[in-house]
Amino acid sequence: MRNKRQNDTNFREDILRASKNNFTRVILALDLQGSPSRKLLRTGKNLVEITAPYVCAVKFGRPTVLNLGTESTRSLVKASHGNDLPCIIDDKLGDIDETNSAICRAYFSMGFDGIIVNPIAGWKGGLEPVFKIAQKGGKGVIVLVYMSNPGASDDFGQLVLRSPRGRPRPQYEIFAERAEEWGADGAVVGATRPEIVRKVRAKLSDGIRIYSPGVGTQGGKVVQASRAGS
């Protein structure tokens, strides 16, 4: 497990500063589709410029990075930083250690400040190096605790017996505890599930913020998620 840190990461500080400056807890989710990369980059930069006063960070989806390519992604991250907005890559990374290291190093070298990981890969031989690499570089790691789509309840909502005579507990509760143990900088709970946001909020220490995607298209409501503790 990662040692509890005495100080916040740069990531935590940066996002808190942007949030205080702009009086907001809303994050811009950038999902840029299509081509060519140059045109997408222009659209992305415009979106960042227009929304910068109203958001506290920019979250890039994997297809966005894939469509932009490495160079344009780096340029868009830089443009976001120019507006004092930290950038999160929503990778849901959950592979074996070597793969995880290579992927997160690549993202951090593009300038990303934080990465979303899928806790199912576990710690040993799994996500351990991501936390170590992030810690060294002042980067943030955000743990996926409950996805926003309807089918996610099958697994994130299932009851788990961690010990033969223990009481059954929901999967998301176990993932939330792991976020705490691993020293994560945040937890993802879909905005479509304000009740779960509330329960996870009660489990986590104050420093670990809850990130709730799924507002808008997927039906999540800002006020509901926010009141619940996102």
Next chain:
Amino acid sequence: MRNKRQNDTNFREDILRASKNNFTRVILALDLQGSPSRKLLRTGKNLVEITAPYVCAVKFGRPTVLNLGTESTRSLVKASHGNDLPCIIDDKLGDIDETNSAICRAYFSMGFDGIIVNPIAGWKGGLEPVFKIAQKGGKGVIVLVYMSNPGASDDFGQLVLRSPRGRPRPQYEIFAERAEEWGADGAVVGATRPEIVRKVRAKLSDGIRIYSPGVGTQGGKVVQASRAGS
């Protein structure tokens, strides 16, 4: 759920043909690190040429695609096809539907024949479109049932209560059933766990092959995994 198909996908046929032609069930795992892309591509093509008579497919890791870039990846897939070897992208894709669709379309347009998915994303609003897109294009979908790293046992090996009065069952068994229900073309169980390979083999119908990464560096043994049913 995806309808059971009367015919095998091209993917299933292609991999079976390569396996019969070369008298092997071994898959080349391509993990190319470093730069520049042109040099990596040359290394990759050499590896494919040298190993082609002894393998039945090529599995690309995500960092390989990231390091190669889209164009060189396409070129390496083409070189593999030139040696009658189908190509699998080991993405462990498990996101919401729109993201999944964009990512798997991008891979299939690079020429990949099959993709590995993480079942934790669920079906509805999750992996459903990946199976649909794959089915239309004759591509294969392989479901992650048990990862190869030590820490994977925390989740893939945990006991789950799917109904309040049901008996507790291991997570990997539930994921294996899902591979069957969803009409997957394969299931991944780490070669480091031959006992689990045996149990999963017993659960799956014959058409769904078991893919076992983790031979070599991670300590898995070909003979053990193979005897168990990989």
